[in-house]
Amino acid sequence: AIDPQFNENREKVGEENGVSVWGPVDEPEQLGIRGTHVAVDYDLCIADGACLEDCPVDVFEWVDTPGHPESEKKAEPTHEAQCIDCMLCVDVCPVDAIDVDAS
Numbered sequence: 001a002i003d004p005q006f007n008e009n010r011e012k013v014g015e016e017n018g019v020s021v022w023g024p025v026d027e028p029e030q031l032g033i034r035g036t037h038v039a040v041d042y043d044l045c046i047a048d049g050a051c052l053e054d055c056p057v058d059v060f061e062w063v064d065t066p067g068h069p070e071s072e073k074k075a076e077p078t079h080e081a082q083c084i085d086c087m088l089c090v091d092v093c094p095v096d097a098i099d100v101d102a103s
């Protein structure tokens with residue numbers, strides 16, 4: 001499962017589409033955690049898609065990640081600022097790749 005303390009245990013190594021990237025990153029096999037308030041561990045995400053389907057405010061967008069061993073697309077928390085902390089995405093992700101910091 002995603003480390004809920006990722007922002008203490010990892011270093012922010014950049015941004016993509018306005019979304020923070022928490023390393024380590026070694027493309028294309030290792031992509032790190034994306035987002036801060038809504039965070040997705042790209043190295044766990046298997047592109048199940050439940051988060052995109054269920055989020056009531058459409059926080060997530062697909063991004064292509066060719067060459068990643070788990071899946072060739074990932075759910076980017078592109079619109080994390082819109083999150084209403086309903087926790088649906090956290091509950092539905094089959095691999096526990098999502099953390100929402102509702103505090």
Ligand code: SF4
Pocket residue numbers: 038054055056057058059082083084085086087088089090100
């Ligand atoms: Fe969307 Fe709710 Fe997840 Fe926020 S907690 S990203 S509103 S499903």
Ligand code: F3S
Pocket residue numbers: 040044045046047048049050051052074075092093094095096097098
């Ligand atoms: Fe990925 Fe989990 Fe969403 S596997 S696509 S973060 S439901």
